[in-house]
Amino acid sequence: NAGVTQTPKFQVLKTGQSMTLQCAQDMNHEYMSWYRQDPGMGLRLIHYSVGAGITDQGEVPNGYNVSRSTTEDFPLRLLSAAPSQTSVYFCASSYWEKGSPLHFGNGTRLTVT
């Protein structure tokens, strides 16, 4: 059971470039989300989805797009990378019921120069 898989593990971008961070889960979880983790800021929610075809914004959505065409996949797109988007990005998933534990991927470390 692979759980939550994120690719790539590391990425360096130049300002203005675009890219997609991939996230896939094999646990048939309805809920998927993207967080960024920055020193001194903790984990902040970027976007989330409660099922295929449904997405919504979290606390810090600006500069990011998401889509959910299947239950398994939830890619995060950076439209025009900025140095402020240098961070570690985590994808997470869970069942939708209240009280279901959240499962995290191992993260993507992104540097924007």
Add this chain to the structure above:
Amino acid sequence: KQEVTQIPAALSVPEGENLVLNCSFTDSAIYNLQWFRQDPGKGLTSLLLIQSSQREQTSGRLNASLDKSSGRSTLYIAASQPGDSATYLCAVNSGGGADGLTFGKGTHLIIQP
């Protein structure tokens, strides 16, 4: 807005000691509270989840308690081992779904051999 505070921010203790990590939150209207462990360069691993109706949960050497009325949770680690060295985060779910999670900034724990 829910705020979650973890004290201390860092802790170093000799192997074998019992220790307590603290988590406090400002809004007692929560659905559940979850404790996570994060190893360097890795994602978060769920350790214990306490529903709002529960007072504590136990898993092996770990015991988490919840006092909703006072806005506090503690994670008790018995007979600490060097392998317990990690950052421990608590997350409070105020919204029901996983998008309602608010994370603390974590306690960085070092167990000295």
